Amino acid sequence: MTTEQLPLSGVRVLDLSTLLPGPVATLFLAEAGADVVKLERPGRGDEMRSYEPRFGEASANYAILNRHKRAFAVDLKDPAQRDRALELAAEADVVVEQFRPGVADRLGLGYEAVSSANSRVVYCSINGYGSAGPYATRAGxxxxxxxxxxxxxxxxxxxGSPTLPVSVLADIAAGAYPAVVNILLALRQVEATGRGAHVEVAMTSNLQVLGYGYFATHQVDGNWPVPGGELLTGGSPRYQIYPTADGRHIACAALEDKFWRRLTEIVGLDEELLDDAGQEQRVIAALAEIFSARHSDFWRDLLSSEDVCTSVVATWEESVAAGLVQVDGPDRVSLPGAADRSFATLPSPLAPALRRAPAIVSYPELADLPDGSPWA
Structure with missing residues (x-):
């Protein structure tokens, strides 16, 4: 598939965002063929450029999130440069901003200003708490x-203390992904009606999707989740993390009876504990004792041939060696060829995920905005 045949080929995206949610969203659009122009502050550019480890003059994080884009330095507080940015917005199909609510308006780059110059624009605002209410302007x-x-x-x-999450869940699951989905829906609306839209993505509110089960339960019986006490949060022996003798861990997700019965059989759990209802903590303690008696290699060998939804918690190296996660080495820095992409069955907007995690590729150097349009 050539670049011209990609789904978003010809779509112009003006990216005013920084750090993670907005840049991930515009990366997805770029991977699908959109032409993304990113405006950053003069000098330092996007804060993400300063992170460690380094990849050339910028950070590796910045490089992998901003490949396929072009970056230009613009001081949005300077009226003349702000006007240039507004001219670009007037030429764009999509504008993505991630300021606190009200900031883009004060800069003269809010939805009203942009849509008055470009009625077909899809304008996406990503923020933490929405544009109204007591939390709206709070940093987070x-x-x-x-x-x-x-x-x-x-x-x-x-x-009884909360634990740090495994990744930045709100930024990606409640920020970047909803932004991409709603931008694509709004582009479809433009095709159908000729009218653009203002899409607002409030990350805290969007996290409700991840808590769907807790809200469903509350609507039925009025109860809220007990910390560490629900089926998927530590209250069940069937969905639990157990330590092994060598300091590793077992991830048990044997929720269904057929998996649970086979697991308890092969590990030797007492039959009186097979029915875990009402004695969850006793069963958890018994399984913890069983798993902690042997090394992870023993459990890996035993569990790998069984259909029990239970596995050893892998290291990054083990996951890569098993072929479950594929990465390119640091010596490969060229962009993946368009011929390697296929959108016939696309499980993720991130096209290279079809084959492997992409190599860190050449990132956009911060350049002065040209006199003419970068899209000319």
Missing amino acids: HDLNYLAESGLLGVVVDRR
């Missing part, structure tokens, strides 16, 4: 959104 990061949404407290350690 991923951990704050998880904390404020109630999700952070549903899984706790032995002391």
Whole structure:
């Protein structure tokens, strides 16, 4: 498939965002063929450029999130440069911004200003708490959104304390992905009606999707989740993390009876504990004792041939060696060829995920905005 045949070929995206949610969203669009122009502050550019480890003059994180884009330095507080940015927005199909609510308007780059110059524009605002209410202008990061949404407290350690999440869930699952989905829906609306749209993505509110089961339960019986006490948060022996003798861990997800019965049979759990209802903590303790008696290699060999939804928690190296996660080495820095892409069955907007995690590729150097349009 050539670049011209990609689904978003010809779509122009003006990216005013920084750090993670917006840049991930525009990366997805770029991978699908959109032409993304990213505006960054003069000098330092996007804060992500300063992160470690380094890849050339910028950070590896910035490089992998901003490949396929072009970056230009613009001081949006300078009226003349702001006007240039507004001219670009007037030429764009999509504008993505990630300022706190009200900031883009004060800069003269809010939806009203842009849509008055470009009625077909899809304008996407990504923020933490929405554009109204007492939280609207509050600063925050991923951990704050998880904390404020109630999700952070549903899984706790032995002391009853919440644990750090495995990744930036709000930024990606409640920010970048909803932004991409709604941008694509809005582009379809433009095709059908000729009218653009203002899409607002409030990450804390969008986290409700991840807590669907807790809200469903509350609507039925009025109860909220008990920290560490629900089926998927530590209250069941069937969905639990167990330590092994060598300091590794077992991830048990034997929820269904057929998996649970086979697991308890092969590990030698007492029959009186097979029915775990009402004695969950006793069963958890018994399984913890069984798994902690042997090394992870023993459990890996035993469990790998069984259909029990239970496995050893892998290291990154083990996952790569098993072929479950595929990465390119640091010596491969060229962009993946368009011929390697296929959108026949696309499980993710991130096209290279069809084959492997992409190599760190050449990233956009921060250049002065040309006199003419970069899209000319």
